[in-house]
Amino acid sequence: MTPLFEVHHARKSYAGRVALDDASFRLARGEMLAVLGSSGAGKTTLFRCLAGLATLDAGNALLHGEDVARLRGRQRRRIAVVFQQFNLVNRLSALDNVLAGRLGYVPAWRGWLRRFSRDDIRLALECLDRVGLLDHAGQRADALSGGQQQRVAIARALAQQPDLIIADEPVASLDPHTGAGIMALLSSICHDGAGGIAVICSLHQPELARRHADRIVGLRAGRIAFDVAAADCAESALQQLYGGASLAA
Numbered sequence: 001m002t003p004l005f006e007v008h009h010a011r012k013s014y015a016g017r018v019a020l021d022d023a024s025f026r027l028a029r030g031e032m033l034a035v036l037g038s039s040g041a042g043k044t045t046l047f048r049c050l051a052g053l054a055t056l057d058a059g060n061a062l063l064h065g066e067d068v069a070r071l072r073g074r075q076r077r078r079i080a081v082v083f084q085q086f087n088l089v090n091r092l093s094a095l096d097n098v099l100a101g102r103l104g105y106v107p108a109w110r111g112w113l114r115r116f117s118r119d120d121i122r123l124a125l126e127c128l129d130r131v132g133l134l135d136h137a138g139q140r141a142d143a144l145s146g147g148q149q150q151r152v153a154i155a156r157a158l159a160q161q162p163d164l165i166i167a168d169e170p171v172a173s174l175d176p177h178t179g180a181g182i183m184a185l186l187s188s189i190c191h192d193g194a195g196g197i198a199v200i201c202s203l204h205q206p207e208l209a210r211r212h213a214d215r216i217v218g219l220r221a222g223r224i225a226f227d228v229a230a231a232d233c234a235e236s237a238l239q240q241l242y243g244g245a246s247l248a249a
């Protein structure tokens with residue numbers, strides 16, 4: 001069976017300096033993968049390439065066997081991205097921000113005029129309900145807390161009806177309690193049998209990766225140091241990943 005998502009020998013350099021080196025892994029439907037690594041390990045570089053925001057120098061990433069670098073239009077919308085800084089339009093309501101997830105599915109003029117169909121509006125409201133913010137649909141994005149803004153960003157990703165959500169440090173701007181709630185939400189979306197969405201998420205908190213992910217990939221100096229089931233991720237492997245520093249310190 002073709003995996004939902006595969007990365008083969010991904011390589012990326014900046015001005016001759018290797019940021020990502022021969023990285024390969026696979027992801028199945030309904031699987032949540034956490035990518036850990038210290039600052040500069042190459043997580044963002046990897047995610048930008050996987051999301052099609054940057055191009056690999058060598059190797060490829062395949063969604064259902066199709067090279068993501070060649071996906072266009074609606075096909076590209078099958079990969080949704082969640083950012084550390086939420087990337088919402090502040091002056092728009094939560095609902096309008098979620099409707100932005102439908103851009104690319106509707107004719108461009110409808111998007112420009114923000115004239116979405118009843119089906120799109122219903123879907124956007126369902127997505128807001130899924131993240132627990134239906135009551136905040138009419139509220140401006142900049143009147144929401146950081147955790148709520150990240151929930152709206154996740155609802156926007158869901159409105160794309162994606163196969164894969166790529167979340168680059170989605171809890172880095174949030175307090176620990178709120179961050180844990182966002183991870184629980186991403187995990188429940190991923191593990192909800194009906195949807196079958198896969199999630200790749202980069203984190204700086206190994207304990208969140210262990211608690212919510214199915215698998216953990218450790219990146220070190222652009223290379224994959226380990227790729228293990230979250231339950232098998234040993235403390236010693238994490239200590240090595242972070243340069244030998246004790247994680248309890």
Ligand SMILES: Nc1ncnc2c1ncn2[C@@H]1O[C@H](COP(=O)(O)OP(=O)(O)OP(=O)(O)O)[C@@H](O)[C@H]1O
Binds near residue numbers: 015018039042045
């Ligand atoms: N646009 C760029 N131009 C030049 N070098 C870059 C660029 N982006 C990243 N790098 C370099 O590539 C390497 C990997 O950086 P990257 O941002 O992918 O790491 P990261 O694991 O996401 O780090 P952090 O956890 O701090 O966000 C680093 O050495 C970084 O300096």
